[in-house]
Amino acid sequence: MEHIFQSLSQFWEYTGFANCSWQNIVMIGIGIVFITLAIVKEWEPMLLVPIGFGMIIGNIPMFPGLNIGIYEDGSVLNILYQGVRQGWYPPLIFLGIGAMTDFSALISQPRLILIGAAAQMGIFGAYLLALLFGFAPNEAGAIGIIGGADGPTAIFLSSKLAPDLMGAIAVSAYSYMALVPVIQRPIMLLLTTKKERLIKMPTPRAVSQREKIIFPIIGFLTTAFIVPSGLPLLGMLFFGNLLKESGVTRRLANTASGPMIDVVTTLIGLTVGASTQADKFLSAKSILIFGLGLLSFVIATTCGVLFVKIMNLFIKNPAKKINPLIGNAGVSAVPDSARVSEVVGREFDTKNHLLMHAMGPNVAGVIGSAVAAGILLAFLG
Amino acid sequence: MRKRILLILALAVSFTSLKAQNVIDLIIAEALAVPDSTGIVDDFGRRGGWIEIFNTSQGTVNFAGCFLTDDRNNLKKSIIPKGDLRTKLGPRQTTLIYASGNGADGTLYADFEIRPGSTVYLVSNDGRTIIDSLVVPASLPAGMSMSKRAFDLRQSEFEPLPDPTVPSPGIYNGDLNAATKAEAMAEKDPHGGILSLVAVTVVFSALAILWFLFWLFFDRPAKKAAQAKEKPKNSAAKAQVKAGEVSDEIAAVIALAMDMEQGGDVYAAIAMAMDLYFSDTVHDTESFILTMRPKDGSAWNDKKQIFRKLPR
Numbered sequence: 001m002e003h004i005f006q007s008l009s010q011f012w013e014y015t016g017f018a019n020c021s022w023q024n025i026v027m028i029g030i031g032i033v034f035i036t037l038a039i040v041k042e043w044e045p046m047l048l049v050p051i052g053f054g055m056i057i058g059n060i061p062m063f064p065g066l067n068i069g070i071y072e073d074g075s076v077l078n079i080l081y082q083g084v085r086q087g088w089y090p091p092l093i094f095l096g097i098g099a100m101t102d103f104s105a106l107i108s109q110p111r112l113i114l115i116g117a118a119a120q121m122g123i124f125g126a127y128l129l130a131l132l133f134g135f136a137p138n139e140a141g142a143i144g145i146i147g148g149a150d151g152p153t154a155i156f157l158s159s160k161l162a163p164d165l166m167g168a169i170a171v172s173a174y175s176y177m178a179l180v181p182v183i184q185r186p187i188m189l190l191l192t193t194k195k196e197r198l199i200k201m202p203t204p205r206a207v208s209q210r211e212k213i214i215f216p217i218i219g220f221l222t223t224a225f226i227v228p229s230g231l232p233l234l235g236m237l238f239f240g241n242l243l244k245e246s247g248v249t250r251r252l253a254n255t256a257s258g259p260m261i262d263v264v265t266t267l268i269g270l271t272v273g274a275s276t277q278a279d280k281f282l283s284a285k286s287i288l289i290f291g292l293g294l295l296s297f298v299i300a301t302t303c304g305v306l307f308v309k310i311m312n313l314f315i316k317n318p319a320k321k322i323n324p325l326i327g328n329a330g331v332s333a334v335p336d337s338a339r340v341s342e343v344v345g346r347e348f349d350t351k352n353h354l355l356m357h358a359m360g361p362n363v364a365g366v367i368g369s370a371v372a373a374g375i376l377l378a379f380l381g
Numbered sequence: 382m383r384k385r386i387l388l389i390l391a392l393a394v395s396f397t398s399l400k401a402q403n404v405i406d407l408i409i410a411e412a413l414a415v416p417d418s419t420g421i422v423d424d425f426g427r428r429g430g431w432i433e434i435f436n437t438s439q440g441t442v443n444f445a446g447c448f449l450t451d452d453r454n455n456l457k458k459s460i461i462p463k464g465d466l467r468t469k470l471g472p473r474q475t476t477l478i479y480a481s482g483n484g485a486d487g488t489l490y491a492d493f494e495i496r497p498g499s500t501v502y503l504v505s506n507d508g509r510t511i512i513d514s515l516v517v518p519a520s521l522p523a524g525m526s527m528s529k530r531a532f533d534l535r536q537s538e539f540e541p542l543p544d545p546t547v548p549s550p551g552i553y554n555g556d557l558n559a560a561t562k563a564e565a566m567a568e569k570d571p572h573g574g575i576l577s578l579v580a581v582t583v584v585f586s587a588l589a590i591l592w593f594l595f596w597l598f599f600d601r602p603a604k605k606a607a608q609a610k611e612k613p614k615n616s617a618a619k620a621q622v623k624a625g626e627v628s629d630e631i632a633a634v635i636a637l638a639m640d641m642e643q644g645g646d647v648y649a650a651i652a653m654a655m656d657l658y659f660s661d662t663v664h665d666t667e668s669f670i671l672t673m674r675p676k677d678g679s680a681w682n683d684k685k686q687i688f689r690k691l692p693r
Contacts, residue, residue: 110592117588117589120584124581128573132572137573138562205600205603211599211603214599218594218595367591371587
């Protein structure tokens with residue numbers, strides 16, 4: 001009988017109840033909130049569901065030493081987590097993004113590329129602020145990249161510059177990407193006049209298939225020669241796009257933009273979520289990172305919109321003016337931020353469709369954030 | 382002519398084999414000719430000369446089959462045997478080869494002793510290409526070594542030191558405690574202003590170059606060509622566009638939005654077909670047009686070849 005009680009007592013020590021702390025409960029609660037937001041509000045469900053559930057997995061209290069935790073060498077979760085830790089997943093996701101992105105909107109209006117560059121100011125604004133708050137330069141760089149509004153890029157850079165902060169950075173980046181409509185709309189309205197919001201942009205010209213094929217090659221050569229440290233992201237992005245546009249590798253493009261990106265997105269979301277173990281995640285630093293991440297989004301959106309307004313000052317022909325409501329789309333977050341431009345634009349003129357125009361700076365933002373990540377890696381890595 | 386081609390091919394193959402092995406990333410980082418009483422001993426308890434090999438690359442290099450020599454006319458004097466895992470040198474790692482004069486002592490032993498006034502060569506596995514060398518001056522005192530040290534920021538280019546140094550066998554000849562890039566940046570640019578300015582300039586430059594190239598070679602010529610070829614649309618199509626109900630742009634937006642939402646080409650095709658129907662125009666060069674072409678690929682990827690009957 002005593003032996004039975006001893007066994008039960010021993011078993012109790014292995015259970016989650018015996019090892020639970022309030023931090024675990026908080027993190028599990030956050031995970032459930034993420035899942036709820038994804039299902040009820042449909043905010044980035046593809047990301048928030050895996051991340052949210054990953055948070056729950058990572059915060060199940062357990063007896064250490066069973067070789068099952070994400071930070072225990074050789075465990076299944078640890079092996080899957082290496083894709084994040086070593087930065088394998090983000091380039092694979094970029095391959096898929098490249099294979100599903102149509103750069104026509106950008107090629108037909110090359111001037112919109114510059115908006116994608118302006119919106120990257122959010123990265124460097126957050127970098128400066130993070131330094132001000134006492135973060136080391138490498139940590140500040142990793143935090144700043146949240147402003148690029150690009151989850152894979154944020155994970156890639158933080159895995160190289162500040163692996164300890166990666167969980168907070170990744171969750172912050174994805175959370176704010178999901179909240180793009182909430183964050184960007186008031187800033188767009190604040191910075192634009194009614195007259196500006198009604199600007200109708202000229203119909204983009206038709207883009208030939210040859211241009212679409214040449215774009216990834218020239219785009220890659222130009223950016224990679226300037227910032228070779230961005231090679232994994234830029235190479236995969238443009239390679240994926242070439243697969244799509246070449247017309248002769250449709251099956252490869254379909255796989256990259258379909259099953260492959262789905263698999264990698266699932267794994268990256270789940271493992272990033274699971275990496276947010278309470279003892280490593282719940283800290284003042286994480287809260288600060290969330291605050292700086294929000295500011296970086298605000299700065300990026302502001303700079304994008306203001307840059308369009310500045311561009312308009314130099315455009316004499318009224319028919320060629322750019323609607324500043326597409327400035328927000330420079331912050332990557334494809335295609336959500338472009339969708340915000342469309343929705344806000346139609347609030348003021350139901351026939352003014354900005355989506356196609358906004359896709360230009362939107363995809364330029366993807367290139368811009370990868371370039372910015374490469375620069376930060378070169379200087380701080 | 383044929384000989385020349387063969388020679389070029391042979392050189393190319395030789396170079397490729399070197400690259401493939403990455404043995405060119407190896408250097409002779411240090412060498413000691415005459416030990417003193419404090420020198421390290423080999424596996425047999427003997428004190429003697431040694432050669433330190435360093436892998437400068439970020440990948441593992443296997444130097445089995447390479448040669449060591451102190452004779453320029455006999456580059457194959459001492460071979461590193463194959464089949465020993467110790468010949469695999471990890472990234473930025475060193476290994477010692479004892480110059481005992483008897484290679485039969487083991488894998489990491491050379492068939493010669495280092496004499497002051499000689500030069501030690503590391504030769505590729507082709508037996509011809511000298512990968513690196515280190516001069517051991519005649520004046521080298523006992524117990525002192527000649528070494529190379531990294532002077533560049535990335536610690537990848539090693540230069541021989543002019544004077545003898547205190548031996549450091551098996552230890553990296555560089556500053557292991559050198560400041561990391563982030564630490565150096567914290568010192569040089571504590572507020573981050575310089576980095577931000579440089580980075581923003583680079584991002585703008587990269588994308589501005591891209592913009593300029595596409596504007597110069599594609600956008601401008603395309604617009605000029607379009608202006609030259611512009612023809613009035615037929616009245617029916619004009620009326621449709623004027624009414625503001627359907628335009629190319631709206632249709633394209635619908636197609637794009639549907640494509641992004643559903644991820645389906647079908648929706649895009651429907652939207653495009655509607656646009657063509659309403660505008661009564663056909664755009665052969667329209668960006669978002671979908672053209673159906675019969676497949677004339679090889680049989681291996683033919684759907685008919687892939688499909689099989691369902692088991693009953």
